[in-house]
Amino acid sequence: MTSIVSVNSLSVAYRSGGRDVSVVHEVSWEVAEGRTLALVGESGSGKSTVAATLLGHLRHGSRITAGSVHVDGSDVFSLPARELRRLRGNTVAMVAQNAGHALTPSMRIGRQIAEAGGDVPVVDLLEQVRLPRPAELARRYPHELSGGQQQRVAIAMAVAARPKVLVLDEPTTGLDVVTQRGVLDLIGALRDELGLAAVLVSHDLGVVAHMADEVTVLRSGRVVESAPTRQLFAMPQDPYTRRLLASVPRLDDAGLALVGEAGEREVRPKAHVPDTAPVAVSARDLTIDYGSSRAVHGVSFDVRRGEVLALVGESGSGKSTLAWTLAGLRTPSGGTMTHDSGDLARPAQKRPLALRRRVQLVFQNADTSLNPRRSVGDAVRRPLRFFGTAATRTQAADRARRLISDVRLDPALADRLPAQLSGGQRQRIGIARALAGEPDVLIADEITTALDVSVQADVLRLLDDLRRERELACLFISHDLAVVRGIADRVVVLRHGVVVEEGPTDAVFASPGHPYTRRLMAAALEPDPDAAPFVDGAVDWSDAAEPDDLWTDHGPGHRVRRWRPADRLTTEGVS
Amino acid sequence: MTTLDTAPPAPPATAPARAARAWRTLRSSRAAVIGLAIVGVHVLIAVLAPLLTSYDPIANDSSHALLGPGWDHWAGTDQYGRDVLARVLYGGRYALGVSVAATLVTVALGTVVGCAAALRGGWFDDVLGRVLDAVLAVPSILALLVVVTALGTGPAVIVLAIAVVYVPQVVRVVRGAALAVVPADYVTAARARGESTWSILRREVLPNITDVVCVEFAMRASWVVLLISSLSFLGFGADPPTPDWGLMVAENRTAITVVPMASLAPIIALATLVVGLNLAADGLSKAWGVDRIREGS
């Protein structure tokens, strides 16, 4: 078997403060013609750096300290400039992570594709990546396309000159599940059709399992394990790999998985919420508008103390909007929201202090939810003082330390700035800050989306513990169904601001009643190369709800919005 | 808590440690260090001027007029027989004093207004933006001249005039910077807590734009120094016999071929101060990652 790409003991470093900081150490791997190799690892492990060397590209300031990269027989880093250009055009092509940034904004996409060389007409290429109306599309500018379309254009550009190797750096990370699935299928089809070798960079083990023939696991710039995909997923050798694999939540887990040192998995059953538990918040026929556009249409739900209610739906379905409204950052245009101690219809500033502290928000992005110029201790102390839960300064400091250890962090971290904490630690501080007001409702808006899987597992664990200990009513927002499955007691599926299905988690996952729910589930990728689709593909449908007859009942508390199969094939459009 | 949650090995930071870190970043930029050093030297000279020269910068001495550089007068004398070096050394007092005061007032005012605009948003921001744009549309030199003519020359008036002219520009820059901070979740969190605008501004927004404000200060100061010297040159600034660089150039430029030092020395002093401020602004912006020209224009 001939390998078209071979990386030999490659080391890359960049200079900082007068010394070399190593990013990649003695990494070696090979890809044979027509095969796909996946590079996986946590954020910052050096995946992108290695991938880009195939095109002879290094970040500004970094350099090769040892080793070599051979592509199609030539040593990439010793090629003269002209040869390197030819290599880039004809032999290796790259699809970058964020197509929105990778396309020149001032140039029509047709021109950009044509520029990449090759003899294939632009229209054919666009057709090949399954974009509708290619002739018209070629005349558009990048910003006139959706994220998924942009990614397809980037792929078309990459395959325009019919290269032999395709480098894909997290090609689907920015996309939602449904779109991701479409793009991955396209890549797979093109790879097989054109006989390309591919290098796929990803941190998503589901994607890797779905796409790759071989996997190389990187950690801190070193290769941890390298194996054919099936073998790796079936029998991971390295404890790190094992832990990594075990941390991935799965659609068929009935509770949160606890991962041991060696990667052993144990699923903890969900807490039982008694039917008598009081309702902490309830929303009725909530409508929320942005100017003239309506983001949320008549949504109703209750969350009881100690219960986790999950809101799921694709991007833009109105999840965050709901969360913000509950927190008092937007005013609803219709419907009611009530807390057991008062009306939530008014914005935060106008709510009484006592009510304000009862409903707390935890943010998605740990990077931006903490003030980078204030110590994390400050972040926790401020609400303690502000809400008056701590009367004096020393009391506040005490309580802050206690809260920090409550979220399983070392109280000594209190003096650090957010930048000196890891993403997971920051997210815990965010939770601690929310707890400082002694809330009984916690709104968690995609709090684990930005975290690596292993870290995500820890944070979910913490959340689950807290709600048990404090009887928190928790509104858990996510688009990752596997995560929801593990933590939520009940699920509300939102589509375009409308609830299409709701019910106990187990019931919904066991028999999703709405085609939209089914589609979400079908698109989810399991970290298992042999996994069969969790549910069958969805059918085309249209809404059939009548004003006085919205729901069909599917069991206790499980109801589905009325729908009927579509009369004709509605092309939902290629996203 | 377990396993893969690897914390970066950074040492805990206290407030002084934070200052030390800011200083370290700053020191990493050669331009900033050189610039601040130049400015520092200027400040020192201005403060220590009486110790550095024994000459009175405003004493006329007709018997020693228009001397070239020599042992007694290192940079020569002007047509009144005043020691050029002494005047240049003392000249920094006016330039620095007025510029620093004017810049402080301008930047402070601009920062508060800019932050408030970004934070409040809505009609307040819109109306303010319109008004500031309207002020910006009037040429700054004309606005300055009108203010100075209306209220008479004098350091206080010049400070006021400069504030009128430059506050809108500072507001723009600071507002831009604050707008990047305002949507951040920690500001949202403060809002959700129901904190007051002022407290959000002080606790959450300001600390995050201090770098922008510092850079803005350095850059504004360089403009202000130039502007003040231009005013003096046009006869709207310092009154004679105040030792002031712009005034010195205006007084001596016709005689530049006879006593070149009398014009060159203040020009050099002025240019080095402005170069210092510009370097500092450049260096700071690079070190702190503020794109100064884009925001400053």
Place this chain on the structure above:
Amino acid sequence: SGPAAAPVLPAAAKKGAPDRGGTLRIARPPASEAETLDPASALSAYEYLGALYNRLVRVDANGDLAPDLAESWEPDAQARTWTFRIREGVTFHDGRRLTAADAAYTLRHILDKATASPQAAVLAPLIDPKTLRTPDEHTLVVPLKTPNAEFPSLLTHYNCYVVPDGSARSIGRTGIGTGPFKLESFAPAGPGRVTAYTDHWQGRPVLDAIAFYSVADMSARSNALLAGQVDLLSQTNLDFATARVVAASSRATVARVKNAQWYVLPMLTTEKPFTDVRVRQAMKLAYDPEHVVKVALQGAGTAGWDNPVPPSDPAHIAAHPAHDPEKARYLLKQAGHEGLATDLYTSSYDPIFTPMALAYQDSAKRAGIRIKVKTAAADSYYTQIWMKKPLMATYWYTGRPVDQLFTQVFRGGSSYNETAWSDKDFDALLDRARRETDDNRRRELYGEAQTFVVEKGGAMTPMFADRLVGLSRKVRGYAEHGFEFDYLGIGLKGA
């Protein structure tokens, strides 16, 4: 002055005969947009007036009266009625002959309220326009309301240039006179040009033309000279430093006109604290004029000792109180103004103003007087500052006959009374002097008037300055006194 510092400046322009023809380019400070060529009301266009017009009587280089358009003149016994014999064979630029009617019209035009002539204040107390007579074409009889032995000297003023009969409406633009040059173009505060008038009664001038340019900024003016763009800077007394630059240049040089202007620090006697004569006296005693001459002029002038009559004038008296800061201090204390602090306005209008102000400030410090020198804009200096601010710097051209000087600048209510000083006794003294026909006696009375002004008046006159005129090395035959130079003889060599 400093040993190495002040090399001797060239005392006069290059001697030698000019070539015939050529265009002389003169840079002048722009007056206002309201500038006019009507001599009766002109305030600034001296260069034009001298080229375009003639007077009845002029002052010669020695300061004596000399005939111009009037061949001769004589008074009656009480100096009450003056008869002027108007020159024959003189034509205006438009070809009309000059007659006594034009001369009479000129006087009436000056006295006409609508003209707003500054000289009207001087002449109106003397002349009733209705009584002017022209017995024949070339005789003008001027009966005076009160006797005045110095009357002809009052006609040497630059407001008294003779204009054609009935020209009041147009003269401001046409500039039609009898002078050696006729007007080609003129823009207020802008450029203009005059060309040789070949039919001039004294013969044609050496030059073909003179071009005038207005340049506001003093250093721009000297740069123009240094760059060879102009040949002469008019109304510009170069400061010492600039004079040295000019003298050192290969294209230009400096001519020196002795005691050509007198510099004044007028105190407005209507404004506190200068309403108090003791304060005025203290201000005068407080400073040393010799110091001012040294600092401001580098010695190129004469100390004035607060007497506005130039040393060259036959009526000048030399007596004056000595510099006495202690006495000044004492007087101030008496007046309740110990440690007086006041603003002194200057401008770059004239380069000597600020040096003079700074020298005064420096010198008066010893008497405990704190002066703050304030710079005002050059353009509006004479509209905003002069006669408005209590203390400022200004200058006059010498070359005024003594009666004209006192009547115009010091008499109560006169148009140029820049100190607003009004003293009945002084005015009476002036009246007596004017009436006096005995020359010696009259001179004595003017001497008394000088003492009066020195002791009680509001004007400090620190110095008489030599005017340092920047001109091209090509200029020949430059001779200037009073308000004009020799337009007939000036010319260029190798132009």
Place this chain on the structure above:
Amino acid sequence: MVSFIARRVAAALGTLFLSSVLVFLAVQALPGDVATQVLGKDATPDAVAALREKLSLDRPAWERYTDWVRGALHGDFGTSLVSGKAVGSEVSMYLGNSALIALITVLFAVTGSIVLGILAGLYRDRWPDHLISTVSLVGMSVPEFVVATVLVLCFSVALPWFPAVVLYGPDASVGQLLPAVWLPALALAVVMAAYIVRMARTSVIDVMASEYVTTARLKGLSTWRVVTRHALPGAMLPTLHVIALNVAWLAGGVAVVENVFNYPGIGKLMLSSVQNRDLPVIQAIALISAVVYVVCNLAADLGAMALNPKLRTRGRTR
């Protein structure tokens, strides 16, 4: 696109309106009674009253304002208090002269500095960059009057290549002014170019580091093509606004330089009318400068639209 332009134009008009109010108010605030000011020492109470009436000073401010705006819309800015001439024609004469300088300055400064800025950006941290950056830093740090004075010394006095001052009035012909515009234009261009060079440099560096330029490079395109097709449009976007601001700055920045060269331009008129309190002229100049500012910014916006299809194809600015 049309709506974008319409919105920008509407905003520009709003700015203009506000500026006119501000200018009017500011000028009203100048101390001293205008009538007394104008009449000077000859002011008798009668004359003052008559002039006040002539200038309509006795009417309420807003009425005078509307009159003024109505006049201005018809090109009638009143009469100068000093020269008694129509302000409109007078200002436009001076403005025309300044436009000559501005045109030459802009031509040289803008083209030159963009080229230099791009060079510096492309050769980042190498000697062309160091040279260009240092020179532009010095250019920024030396006031205009110094540059102007040095230029006069070098190229008029020492080497008589250009006139040191302009000897003509505002009505001079282009032919008369042409020899004299080069030094003022150069002095202004030095200062102005410094800013544009630096802006162009940073934005080129930014854009060259962007993902889309990297992508273009990794497509195997030549450097020339990457720079001209992919990088330049993006790099010119922020530069455009700096250029616009600088051009607008010219409207006021010429004051000092024109003063040094005695150039009969708008800056000189501005100085003298402020000194003479010639209110109608000050108002007219301020308003016209505001128009220049607004037009420059509008032009920059339109330029940005040409460079940035996002603005062209979407109705909203952000």
